Amino acid sequence: MTIKEPVEDFATDWDHTDPRWVRDPYPIWATLRETCPVAHTDRYGGGWFPTTHEMVSSIANDTEHFTSRMVVVTNNKFPPNFIPAPMGGAPPITSDPPFHAIARRLILPAFAPGPVNALEPQIRSLCRKHLDAMAGHEFVDAGTGYAQFIPPGVIAQMLGFPAEDEDIFREIVHFILDLVDLAPEERGEMSEPTLNYFSNQIDDHLANPRDDLTSYLLNVEVGGKKLAREHVTGTIVLILVAGIDTTWSAIGAALWHLAQHPSDLARLVSEPELMPLAVEEFLRFYAPVTMARLVNDDYEFFGCPMKKDDWVLLGFPAANRDPEVFERADTFIIDREVNRHAAFGLGIHRCVGSNLARLELRVALEEFIVRFPTFTLANDADVTWAPGQVRGPRQIPIRVLS
Numbered sequence: 001m002t003i004k005e006p007v008e009d010f011a012t013d014w015d016h017t018d019p020r021w022v023r024d025p026y027p028i029w030a031t032l033r034e035t036c037p038v039a040h041t042d043r044y045g046g047g048w049f050p051t052t053h054e055m056v057s058s059i060a061n062d063t064e065h066f067t068s069r070m071v072v073v074t075n076n077k078f079p080p081n082f083i084p085a086p087m088g089g090a091p092p093i094t095s096d097p098p099f100h101a102i103a104r105r106l107i108l109p110a111f112a113p114g115p116v117n118a119l120e121p122q123i124r125s126l127c128r129k130h131l132d133a134m135a136g137h138e139f140v141d142a143g144t145g146y147a148q149f150i151p152p153g154v155i156a157q158m159l160g161f162p163a164e165d166e167d168i169f170r171e172i173v174h175f176i177l178d179l180v181d182l183a184p185e186e187r188g189e190m191s192e193p194t195l196n197y198f199s200n201q202i203d204d205h206l207a208n209p210r211d212d213l214t215s216y217l218l219n220v221e222v223g224g225k226k227l228a229r230e231h232v233t234g235t236i237v238l239i240l241v242a243g244i245d246t247t248w249s250a251i252g253a254a255l256w257h258l259a260q261h262p263s264d265l266a267r268l269v270s271e272p273e274l275m276p277l278a279v280e281e282f283l284r285f286y287a288p289v290t291m292a293r294l295v296n297d298d299y300e301f302f303g304c305p306m307k308k309d310d311w312v313l314l315g316f317p318a319a320n321r322d323p324e325v326f327e328r329a330d331t332f333i334i335d336r337e338v339n340r341h342a343a344f345g346l347g348i349h350r351c352v353g354s355n356l357a358r359l360e361l362r363v364a365l366e367e368f369i370v371r372f373p374t375f376t377l378a379n380d381a382d383v384t385w386a387p388g389q390v391r392g393p394r395q396i397p398i399r400v401l402s
């Protein structure tokens with residue numbers, strides 16, 4: 001792991017893994033938005049961080065000047081196993097047009113409302129199983145005892161992977177999204193077990209086809225041809241990573257909020273019909289996902305001289321706090337009615353899993369507050385946050401009051 005200098009000025013030297021940013025990025029973004037508003041860094045080989053909704057939206061919708069070839073900022077823009085545009089290593093999120101539309105269309109049916117809603121009973125029983133394990137304890141951890149278990153169970157079933165491998169899934173997610181400071185060679189070495197895990201799963205599905213997303217991707221044809229093995233691998237890695245850390249973070253952040261805002265918790269308990277609006281406000285206020293782009297060629301953006309292959313970190317969570325777009329943007333309003341947030345992204349890469357994410361968040365919260373109608377944060381100092389581009393609380397020690 002590289003030892004890094006602490007950040008002194010986020011406008012000229014931002015780092016999204018800096019402990020202050022990880023702990024509470026909102027005041028940093030607010031200051032940048034008012035004074036900068038596109039921050040720069042020489043870290044990670046050079047990059048930019050636009051902070052207004054207008055800028056984030058403009059880049060997300062501009063696939064000519066910005067490529068999705070790599071969406072996670074690391075120290076290596078060209079790793080050894082690098083797969084170039086237009087497919088990239090994890091289609092469709094790393095794909096550019098026109099290939100992107102083909103890769104996206106293949107997976108859309110699995111995430112349509114019908115098949116997703118059919119998962120509700122399974123999600124509910126998964127939640128109840130983990131709540132049962134917490135029952136009778138005054139002090140529990142809503143992160144390590146609850147939020148972290150819900151998305152892996154759902155994704156394992158969709159991909160047809162063994163549910164008991166969920167520790168491996170979390171390690172993979174941690175490696176891909178959190179350990180971004182590793183030197184390129186270290187990252188290369190550490191990626192081997194991950195690639196082997198997926199390779200073994202694919203071999204097993206080729207030998208024993210079954211009714212799941214992995215077998216579907218291995219058999220589906222585009223223009224009369226099956227997908228390349230690297231396409232199938234990239235897409236299942238994406239679904240596993242995109243489906244786990246994101247929703248785990250959203251569930252955790254919502255519980256962390258409720259543990260500190262008894263009036264919001266009381267309203268959700270007594271007015272369950274508020275849940276759909278509350279879910280959208282949790283997503284806006286604590287949006288967990290920030291994705292990156294690379295600049296295609298030298299390009300001037302809002303006066304900034306962006307260079308070919310510079311990173312651009314697309315702060316969807318910062319866009320969600322832009323006071324030009326949201327009234328009282330820095331206030332959590334549980335029944336906010338107008339809420340066109342950008343938590344699921346903007347433009348052609350908008351989240352494919354949004355129906356599933358909303359369902360998991362809603363069910364996980366409904367079940368938790370039915371079981372524990374009053375609870376409070378036991379100790380904020382013990383709360384830990386995942387660093388990097390998917391941000392959410394990992395340890396959330398709470399005290400159950402009833």
Ligand code: HEM
Pocket residue numbers: 060068071092093094104155238239240242243244246247250287288289290291292316342343344345346348349350351352353354356357
């Ligand atoms: C609260 C939970 C979630 C949030 C906040 C979230 C957020 C996002 C965002 C911001 C993007 C756009 C990325 C970009 O522009 O580069 C995205 C894309 C994507 N998400 Fe999600 N996501 C969540 C849950 C899920 C789940 C549960 C799945 C599936 C299992 C999923 C699958 C995907 C896929 C496949 C893409 C790529 C779409 C494309 O490139 O066309 N996400 N997500």
